[in-house]
Amino acid sequence: xxxxxxxxxxxxxxxxxxxxxxxxxxxWVTSGEVALFKLVPKSLGASKNPYELIITDIYLDxxxxxxxxxxxxxxxxxTMPSLVISTVTMRGFLDFIGPNLICPPxxxxxxxxxxxxxxxxxxxxA
Numbered sequence: 001x002x003x004x005x006x007x008x009x010x011x012x013x014x015x016x017x018x019x020x021x022x023x024x025x026x027x028w029v030t031s032g033e034v035a036l037f038k039l040v041p042k043s044l045g046a047s048k049n050p051y052e053l054i055i056t057d058i059y060l061d062x063x064x065x066x067x068x069x070x071x072x073x074x075x076x077x078x079t080m081p082s083l084v085i086s087t088v089t090m091r092g093f094l095d096f097i098g099p100n101l102i103c104p105p106x107x108x109x110x111x112x113x114x115x116x117x118x119x120x121x122x123x124x125x126a
Contacts, residue, residue, distance in 0.1 A: 001026075001027040001028075001029065001035060001038065001039075001051045001053075001054050001055070002014060002017075002026060002027070002028045002029075002055045002056075003029050003030075003031075003032065003035045003054065003055065003056035003057060003060060003066055003069055004028070004030065004055070004056070004057045004060075004085070005030040005031065005057065005059075005060050005061045006057070009057070009085070009109065009111065010028050012111055012113075012116075013055055013085075013111070013116070014026055014028065016113070016116055016117055016120060017053075017120065019117075020117070020120060020121060020124060021124065024052065027051070030060065030061050031060050031061040031062035031064065032056075032060050032062055032063070032064025032065055032066060032068055032069045033062045033063070033064050034062075035054075035056065035064070035069045036064060036068075036069060036072055038050075039069075039072060039073055039076065039077075049077045049079060049080035050077070050080075051080060052080075052081075052124060053080070053081050053082070053083065053120070053123055053124060054069065054070070054073050054080060054081070054082045054083070055082070055083045055084075055085065056069045056070060056082070056083075056084055056085070057084075057085050057086055058084060058085075058086040058088060058093070058096060059086065059087075066084055066086070067084070067096055067097065070082050070084060070104055074102070074104075081105075081123040081124070081126075082104045082105070083104065083105050083106075083107065083119060083120070083123055084104050084105070084106045084107075085106070085107045085108075085109055085111065086106070086108065086109060087108070087109045088108070089108065090106065090108065093106050093108075105119055105122075105123065107119060
């Protein structure tokens with residue numbers, strides 16, 4: 001699932017994902033609320049991850065942040081890989097996460113295609 005409110009960024013990520021796996025099913029949502037809505041029903045009695053990967057921006061349309069989406073997905077599906085993207089710096093990202101949490105992989109926008117492709121390959125095929 002791609003959780004991104006910027007259609008250009010979502011298109012770039014979607015294209016990279018399709019280049020890596022043309023059979024990959026993608027859900028694209030623009031808010032944390034919709035992402036949580038899509039994850040909640042799947043967490044009820046689910047025995048496997050509902051998505052191969054969750055990619056989320058930090059700042060989204062609505063009240064729910066990408067960090068909250070990541071925390072929820074990790075609490076329900078601890079083996080499902082996640083990638084957080086944002087315009088904030090790595091320092092800002094670490095401040096946002098806090099000192100006591102496991103840190104998901106992070107890419108700073110603007111997305112650099114080689115770095116993004118390499119990260120996605122590691123998350124999908126590691």
